[in-house]
Amino acid sequence: MEVLFVVSEVEGLVKTGGLADVGRALPVALKNFGHDVRVILPYYKAIAEKFESHQISDTQVLYANDRHYHYNIRQMDLDGLCVYLIDFPPFFDRDGIYTDSYHAFPDNPERYAFFSMAALHASTCIGFKPQIVHCHDWHTALVPFFMRRDPTGFYAQSRSVLTVHNGAYQCQHPLHDIPFLHPYEEIAAQKDNMGAINFMKIGVMNADKINAVSPHYGYELKTPLGSHHMYHEYMTRQHDLTGILNGCDYSQWDPATDPELPENYHTDDMSGKVSCKQALQSAVGLPQNPDIPLFGMVCRLTEQKGFGYLLPILGHLMQHNIQLLIIGTGDPSICEELHHFAHQEPEKFVFREEFSNHMAHLLEAGSDYFLMPSLFEPCGLNQMYSLAYGTIPIVRAVGGLRDTVIDLEESPDQATGFVFHSADSSALLNCLRRAALFYYEYPQQFKAMQHRAMHTKFTWEDAARNYTGLYEDALRS
Numbered sequence: 001m002e003v004l005f006v007v008s009e010v011e012g013l014v015k016t017g018g019l020a021d022v023g024r025a026l027p028v029a030l031k032n033f034g035h036d037v038r039v040i041l042p043y044y045k046a047i048a049e050k051f052e053s054h055q056i057s058d059t060q061v062l063y064a065n066d067r068h069y070h071y072n073i074r075q076m077d078l079d080g081l082c083v084y085l086i087d088f089p090p091f092f093d094r095d096g097i098y099t100d101s102y103h104a105f106p107d108n109p110e111r112y113a114f115f116s117m118a119a120l121h122a123s124t125c126i127g128f129k130p131q132i133v134h135c136h137d138w139h140t141a142l143v144p145f146f147m148r149r150d151p152t153g154f155y156a157q158s159r160s161v162l163t164v165h166n167g168a169y170q171c172q173h174p175l176h177d178i179p180f181l182h183p184y185e186e187i188a189a190q191k192d193n194m195g196a197i198n199f200m201k202i203g204v205m206n207a208d209k210i211n212a213v214s215p216h217y218g219y220e221l222k223t224p225l226g227s228h229h230m231y232h233e234y235m236t237r238q239h240d241l242t243g244i245l246n247g248c249d250y251s252q253w254d255p256a257t258d259p260e261l262p263e264n265y266h267t268d269d270m271s272g273k274v275s276c277k278q279a280l281q282s283a284v285g286l287p288q289n290p291d292i293p294l295f296g297m298v299c300r301l302t303e304q305k306g307f308g309y310l311l312p313i314l315g316h317l318m319q320h321n322i323q324l325l326i327i328g329t330g331d332p333s334i335c336e337e338l339h340h341f342a343h344q345e346p347e348k349f350v351f352r353e354e355f356s357n358h359m360a361h362l363l364e365a366g367s368d369y370f371l372m373p374s375l376f377e378p379c380g381l382n383q384m385y386s387l388a389y390g391t392i393p394i395v396r397a398v399g400g401l402r403d404t405v406i407d408l409e410e411s412p413d414q415a416t417g418f419v420f421h422s423a424d425s426s427a428l429l430n431c432l433r434r435a436a437l438f439y440y441e442y443p444q445q446f447k448a449m450q451h452r453a454m455h456t457k458f459t460w461e462d463a464a465r466n467y468t469g470l471y472e473d474a475l476r477s
């Protein structure tokens with residue numbers, strides 16, 4: 001199949017979170033499955049500064065209201081993957097992808113409405129007629145709407161798939177600021193009483209098929225509590241909504257080959273993991289004690305990741321003989337609390353406010369436990385990386401975390417981690433205490449759990465097979 005993969009981030013080029021990991025690994029897996037996949041994303045400043053690409057057509061123009069958008073199409077090769085870039089400096093030649101590190105760019109809705117329109121337009125200019133146009137999250141959720149109303153007929157036989165990586169981000173914005181949507185009366189009819197429209201709703205109501213990034217998140221989207229206030233839309237589309245579990249990119253996340261680690265390791269010889277722990281403790285200034293359990297966490301600092309109930313128990317946690325390391329960037333108020341706490345407990349707790357791929361890899365390898373107590377988690381990738389690195393995940397039973405981690409009490413012989421249920425501090429604290437006790441009291445069982453974790457596999461090949469099935473369903477619709 002010919003697939004146009006329209007996405008706002010691609011790991012290796014530009015990344016703010018898990019969307020980028022999927023933006024790289026899934027098209028590669030689909031290509032390996034035999035599909036002709038072309039990825040298209042904005043030509044951000046960060047890409048222009050670091051990577052070679054070349055312009056492949058004359059300057060193109062799009063019109064919306066009285067505005068003209070003159071843009072260029074560029075192309076590059078990313079490890080055998082064909083990548084097109086939409087070059088429009090007024091929107092993309094700036095520091096930051098979505099934010100200036102603190103605040104979202106106010107013109108994000110217009111930027112991504114333009115990108116969605118330009119991605120489809122560019123494909124017609126290039127002459128690539130895809131059977132499937134696969135878009136992701138709110139940034140490209142207008143693509144299915146524009147496809148259905150394409151006046152040229154170029155996409156008449158094409159079908160659209162919208163993947164929901166994070167349904168909480170929907171982009172609600174005044175229609176007035178989004179010129180590309182002005183011509184459509186049906187959109188004007190959807191304005192709420194503040195004059196705003198919702199990109200994600202438009203995507204869900206117009207895509208031929210929709211999928212969540214795990215089966216359980218697919219189920220949650222169809223519940224009032226888990227739908228992020230889009231229960232009506234997800235229920236309306238329930239027969240076209242499914243869940244496909246993300247994979248783990250083992251070419252990037254394998255402790256036996258990971259070049260970011262001071263020493264590699266595998267299930268037959270775990271001594272390298274001890275060196276990684278030592279290197280991690282040394283890198284962040286924690287006492288170099290190999291016997292104390294080290295809990296690690298790396299994530300975007302947002303409420304989604306469970307800080308609402310993690311922050312209140314940090315003090316209680318420090319009464320135990322453990323170490324905790326958190327690496328992340330995001331919400332300034334969470335940063336402030338973490339910095340404050342780190343000053344109080346320098347021997348036990350370190351907070352690094354940074355985005356570092358190297359440190360993320362070292363943390364995955366050097367920690368004993370990986371903490372992921374999310375309020376909601378569409379799939380989650382770090383728990384998969386943790387399993388691969390023999391770093392036992394501690395997760396809440398939501399979304400993809402529930403689909404990928406087996407709790408010790410639930411199934412002692414198959415357990416790969418610790419799972420708690422309620423979104424509250426005491427449930428989390430109990431779970432963390434359970435994990436610390438297990439580490440100290442049952443070292444042999446801890447090792448056995450590490451081995452089981454490292455043998456657990458969630459491959460992109462499986463995901464690509466499932467997406468192929470979804471594409472086939474879309475083409476039949």
Ligand SMILES: Nc1ncnc2c1ncn2[C@@H]1O[C@H](COP(=O)(O)OP(=O)(O)O[C@H]2O[C@H](CO)[C@@H](O)[C@H](O)[C@H]2O)[C@@H](O)[C@H]1O
Nearest residue numbers: 017018019165299300328354355356360378379380381382
């Ligand atoms: N400070 C930092 N330094 C270095 N690396 C950092 C970092 N902060 C985060 N990362 C990296 O970003 C990625 C985070 O991926 P996740 O899937 O866990 O979360 P995210 O919420 O961004 O993704 C959303 O999309 C993905 C993809 O579908 C879903 O799995 C997920 O549930 C959904 O919320 C990992 O590769 C992680 O290592």
